[in-house]
Amino acid sequence: MNELRPLLASLTGEMNGWLREDDPLIGELTVPDEGDDVVLALAAQSRRAAGLVRRSDTPLSDAMSLWQASTRENLQLRCSPEATTADISNLLDSWLEHPMPEVSEPGGDRARSVRLPVPLRQAIVPLLEYGFTARTVTLARRLNTPPPVSPSPALIRPAREDDGERMRELMRELMATEVSFGSGYQRAPEVSDHHVEEALTLHDGWAVVAEIDGLVVGWASMAPPEFSGWAAPSVRPRPAAYFGNAVVDPAVRSGGIGRALASTLHNHAHSHGVDTIILDAASNNTWSVPFWHRLGYRPLWTTWRRRYPTSD
Known part of the structure; x- marks a missing residue:
């Protein structure tokens, strides 16, 4: 993680810059921080995309488990405006080669997810090719x-x-x-x-x-x-x-x-x-x-x- 922090900081700054120009309503991204829940640190070979993977668990009795798997890995993705579909694919490939954790309690379920700004269209095809589907859209007015x-x-x-x-x-x-x-x-x-x-x-x-x-x-x-x-x-x-x-x-x-x-x-x-x-x-x-x-x-x-x- 430590060796990737300068890259993540740089990519976060670049990403905020082009997102601000594309849609001023989209919120500011923060640099992903370290924590006990981080299980992977990833970077594309081009260094135009990087991210942290975090593990989280939600009890089945919690209302939030109605909308998300009880055991999850979430990718915090950051990329430059020059990032390509190949860069995103390279990052996803590195992530998905690791086994998905087992459920944290009997009767639970498992999923991997990534939340992306809508203008990041170069991520759509790689996500579909790797078996991801759009689950939730965050809207605003x-x-x-x-x-x-x-x-x-x-x-x-x-x-x-x-x-x-x-x-x-x-x-x-x-x-x-x-x-x-x-x-x-x-x-x-x-x-x-x-x-x-x-x-x-x-x-x-x-x-x-x-x-x-x-x-x-x-x-x-x-x-x-x-x-x-x-x-x-x-x-x-x-x-x-x-x-x-x-x-x-x-x-x-x-x-x-x-x-x-x-x-x-x-x-x-x-x-x-x-x-x-x-x-x-x-x-x-x-x-x-x-x-x-x-x-x-x-x-x-x-x-x-x-x-x-x-x-x-």
């Missing part, structure tokens, strides 16, 4: 002006504690859909309840529900800037808020309820001085990314994933 209010057949109001049971039911339905698309991982049903509990801790209008004839048919939540620090580095403009969840009953989809939920939170965020909203959408879910694009979001980052069998 700015709130330069008050967003338009979308009409809705439902009453949009702040979420309450007594909405919890119905919100949990809708969240479990959403996770079943994401698993069927290959976007999420099969977990115990109650694991997704953590998202609802987290949303109900948000007060002052940061979590809302859609109600028709007394029945909650959808809900959405957004973390205010003070709780979005982990996601904020994805963008340059601040303050940034993270749009965590948006769920609509399948029986009433395509009726404007999802748009109304999002519009309500957009206006709430704007009134609280938020500049940029960030969210992650599942690439495999053919409804998700087009929906957010219609609401003014655009892609900044793509997380690529290669799944592995539970054991070799």
